[in-house]
Amino acid sequence: MDAVHADATRLSVDSLGKSFDGVPVLHDISLHAQAGEFICLLGPSGCGKTTLLRIIAGLEDASSGTVRLGGRDLAGVPARERGFGIVFQSYSLFPTMTVAQNVGYGMRIRGASGQAVSSRVDELLGMTGMAGHAGRLPWQLSGGQQQRVAMARALAVNPSVLLLDEPFSALDARVRVQLRGEVHALQRRLRVPTLMVTHDQEEALVLADRVACMNEGRIEQVGTPREIYARPRTRFVASFIGASTLLDTAFVRGYAPALLEGRPSGAENAFEACVRPEDVRLDVDPSGDARVVDIQFLGSVARVTAQWHGKLLLVDMHPSRTPAPGDMASVWVDPSHCTWVTT
Template identity: 55%
Template sequence: MSLSIQNLYKTFNGHVALERIHLDIASSEFVCLLGPSGCGKTTLLRIIAGLLAADGGRISLDGRDLAALPARERGFGIVFQSYSLFPHMTIAQNIGYGLQIRKTPAAAIAERVQELLEVVRLPGFGERYPGQLSGGQQQRVAIARALAVNPSLLLLDEPLSALDARVRVGLRQELREVQQRLGIPTLMVTHDQEEAMSMADKIVCMNAGRIEQVGSPRELYLHPRTRFVADFMGHSNLLPADAAAQLLAEGQPIAPPPAEGMELCVRPEHLRLTPRAGAGGRVVAVSFLGSIQRVQVQWQGRALLVETGSDVALQEGEAVEVALAGVASCAWVRADGKAFAPAGDGPCA
């Protein structure tokens, strides 16, 4: 199955919620809609699900137009942030509910429920009730319920955000494994960059109702096409051309910006600090994070964020030399926020 979205738009009381969205989701692909609150990602998901009508545009599944189909006839599985389980039903009854309303034979329902309990690693939990399960276990049940009807597309609306950090990390790995094993095309809404980068084949980064950039996690992180993507995807240092020219990489100056009004996006881990008396940088603060440390540096009148190994001993107030680890580890973006696509593979070389 493949989903195609063409020229989709939506407004609320004159406010543009989605602005001419074009997007394709291939068979077996895991796609994350990533962006800040209010960027339109949940609106897009709800329109795809059939829970909200678009003002215009086209959504098709394998060439079949979905506009006239109500949500219940689209054959999609949906998992929301809240588990939305029926508290008076057992886990088995919750998982099999969609099959029951489709009048599937009881024996087939029981077999499918047991199969899915194994898939989401909850064997033997069928006779329990939602109130007897932890939050992470309840979300596994919600995922199993969505998978029970063999959906042509799985839609996930921030399904892990209500869980604590340790459970969230474990469950996103399990969810990704299940999706890969079953080969179901999946679209997930999230505002968590780490979550999107660890799970997605493709990330759709959205801002103010528009798609800023589509690509693999590596592409968006290392080669952002807009200032918003550079700033939103993880941490970044955005330097104007004059400041960028002062950074050296192994003795070679950075190539000049390809156009006027450009800024250089340098990730914190791509900067190198060397303690040296009289150097132009000064350590302002050091945050120890276990395997790494984040260092705030004042350099050439600008604040920089640098990530180093925690074995590098740095003290507040210490003078440091700042250098770029390599010219291939940065990207030019337009300061005015518009998209920029560099020619060639090395945007800074």
């Protein structure tokens, strides 16, 4: 992609705020998407991620801040003129239109020729695995097939940005995994800048180039999936992304002093050590200072919960080497993988 086109497709959100009836729901949101990048807005229900997506789409107005595409301020530009493709959780297909008519709808209302519409529809139905279903109506399709049609319709108009609002959440687990793989491959092929809202951390880690982790109307951290998981910056991100044990400074000083070397400078009570379960070693030891209280079988690993000086410590182990509940054990935490987060 040339530099001019790359700049034209760059989406920038700066100092965005939103209030409903005087109640703030978004606080000083800034986020920049590069050409071809896949960004997931990840967070719990009610954190503001869908409101942010709707403002970007032009379906809501911001109370403050700006949304720009390639340097163009989109304030006052209606949703239909922003050139974005939008896919909702509910599919939103026209029930009386065939698959082909649904996919080509956006092109037709923009005045594209019949031949251009037909050619583009055929291309996208082939890409999304729906080539044999062009004449069917939405009610004749499964949920996964309807979402493929919704994706094809969003892509038909060559969108400058693709916006996805929890597009897989209404699907069963098997179809969800299959479809997100297809969407990932399609986005990589077309290189359309994409923002997707999700509350599913696995989905975000699998799909995203970068994850924007949101909490209570704020972006707490933006980074690659590996950065977000391995180096969380706040207590919320450490707790929301994956499993972890959080240890305060006083506890670390008393029982795991080797971890202190990585603690940031500043008020010591403002930080906690985040320990991931795969970075802990637990060995059965009658004289150890930890006691096994629970074991959960998770397939390739078993997650052991041990009581360790009043803290519940999570440890991932190979299922064939797990201790038994009630066993005493010794604990070793890898200092090189410990991250200190703000509380």
